[in-house]
Amino acid sequence: MRCSRCAAEVPADSHHVDCPACGGLLELIALPPGVRGHALRQLFAERRGAVAGRDASGVWRYRELLAACAADVVTFPEGNTPLVHAGSAARWAGCPTLRVKHEGLNPTGSFKDRGMTVGMSHARHLRARAVACASTGNTAASLAAYAALAGIPAFVFIPAGKVATGKLAQALAYGAQTLLVRGDFDACLSLARAAAHELGVYLLNSINPYRLEGQKTIVIEMLEQCGWRPPAWIALPAGNLGNTAAFGMALVAARDAGLIEQLPRLLAVQADGAAPFARAFAAGFASLQRVTPNTVATAINIGDPASYDRAVRSIRETNGVVISVSDDAILEAKAAIDAAGIGCEPASAASVAGVRRMVADGIIAPGEDVVCVLTGHLLKDPDAVVRNPARSNQLHEIDATIDGVRRVMGLD
Ligand SMILES: *Cc1c(COP(=O)(O)O)cnc(C)c1O
Numbered sequence: 026m027r028c029s030r031c032a033a034e035v036p037a038d039s040h041h042v043d044c045p046a047c048g049g050l051l052e053l054i055a056l057p058p059g060v061r062g063h064a065l066r067q068l069f070a071e072r073r074g075a076v077a078g079r080d081a082s083g084v085w086r087y088r089e090l091l092a093a094c095a096a097d098v099v100t101f102p103e104g105n106t107p108l109v110h111a112g113s114a115a116r117w118a119g120c121p122t123l124r125v126k127h128e129g130l131n132p133t134g135s136f137k138d139r140g141m142t143v144g145m146s147h148a149r150h151l152r153a154r155a156v157a158c159a160s161t162g163n164t165a166a167s168l169a170a171y172a173a174l175a176g177i178p179a180f181v182f183i184p185a186g187k188v189a190t191g192k193l194a195q196a197l198a199y200g201a202q203t204l205l206v207r208g209d210f211d212a213c214l215s216l217a218r219a220a221a222h223e224l225g226v227y228l229l230n231s232i233n234p235y236r237l238e239g240q241k242t243i244v245i246e247m248l249e250q251c252g253w254r255p256p257a258w259i260a261l262p263a264g265n266l267g268n269t270a271a272f273g274m275a276l277v278a279a280r281d282a283g284l285i286e287q288l289p290r291l292l293a294v295q296a297d298g299a300a301p302f303a304r305a306f307a308a309g310f311a312s313l314q315r316v317t318p319n320t321v322a323t324a325i326n327i328g329d330p331a332s333y334d335r336a337v338r339s340i341r342e343t344n345g346v347v348i349s350v351s352d353d354a355i356l357e358a359k360a361a362i363d364a365a366g367i368g369c370e371p372a373s374a375a376s377v378a379g380v381r382r383m384v385a386d387g388i389i390a391p392g393e394d395v396v397c398v399l400t401g402h403l404l405k406d407p408d409a410v411v412r413n414p415a416r417s418n419q420l421h422e423i424d425a426t427i428d429g430v431r432r433v434m435g436l437d
């Protein structure tokens with residue numbers, strides 16, 4: 026691993042997830058794959074039918090592109106998520122060909138499982154005595170499940186009162202020690218980092234470089250599903266910026282391995298109330314100003330994004346764009362995705378809200394090939410539906426009579 030700040034090298038086989046010299050983020054140095062181009066595509070295609078073992082995983086199937094040891098993996102499996110046409114939500118966004126890659130269909134309901142299988146496999150390899158993370162909810166749910174699978178004790182640090190019900194229920198149900206911290210996500214992350222340094226717990230936050238390796242496969246699997254003909258744009262919600270970082274890494278790796286020729290442009294979408302990355306982009310990435318975050322999209326309610334530097338590189342390398350959208354626009358997009366029968370949690374809908382904005386502003390043409398990544402499942406945050414009766418479908422309470430049904434059907 027190499028420090029992204031001071032370039033110090035640290036053995037890949039260590040407990041460190043940040044630089045012991047300067048505290049900077051560590052990056053895994055991937056060796057170029059021994060197989061390239063057509064032969065590599067063929068190898069990936071052959072593994073697709075596997076029903077067990079690491080080839081059945083939509084992460085480990087692409088191991089030639091991951092800087093991680095693929096022995097002794099902890100896998101459910103994960104990945105293998107569908108790429109589907111966005112139906113009525115595509116029309117809503119003004120982009121009739123819009124497709125969505127539904128990462129909410131991972132084992133614990135978010136893309137976090139892709140990073141967690143790689144991170145937890147490394148924790149097992151290190152014989153970690155315990156694992157921990159700070160989380161807005163989905164990382165906690167994923168960590169708790171994979172720790173249970175691996176048989177390693179888990180500790181999760183969650184901002185009190187700011188986590189959606191479904192996610193909290195998962196962390197508890199899968200058996201993690203769940204610590205509700207009086208503070209925001211950024212306070213949880215500092216605390217988890219301190220616990221890792223002082224208490225010898227292995228940290229599996231998104232700053233953990235092994236997690237980013239796993240998250241690269243969202244893009245690699247998507248490219249394979251596109252027949253290795255990349256879309257023009259890939260849109261994603263952006264919070265702590267681990268995914269934005271991983272997407273850029275994946276696209277460059279795919280190009281260097283001869284899998285694709287052209288890089289799609291990344292569209293990273295933040296919420297107006299938590300938009301330090303969008304503000305930095307608008308100022309030419311001159312500096313990052315942390316903010317006190319406040320958005321209904323809890324998974325991207327982050328004011329001081331940890332993977333900022335690497336995410337800036339992703340946007341530059343892909344000629345990408347960073348914007349922010351209002352909570353209203355996010356909830357409207359969520360209602361459109363839900364009503365299409367697809368469904369997602371609020372943060373995920375930021376991607377589709379962002380595409381609608383870019384089409385309205387004339388930056389994305391209506392016929393362009395766009396893929397939005399839906400990062401989490403509808404059931405993560407059922408309150409977001411029930412709390413918004415103006416936008417969601419309505420309940421009809423009736424007497425138990427056929428007349429009641431007739432009225433709802435509009436037959437009288
Ligand atoms: C973690 C998460 C995000 C944000 O991803 P980052 O890598 O932190 O930018 C967005 N949506 C959902 C559902 C998430 O769980």
Ligand SMILES: [Zn+2]
Nearest residue numbers: 028031044047
């Ligand atoms: Zn360093």
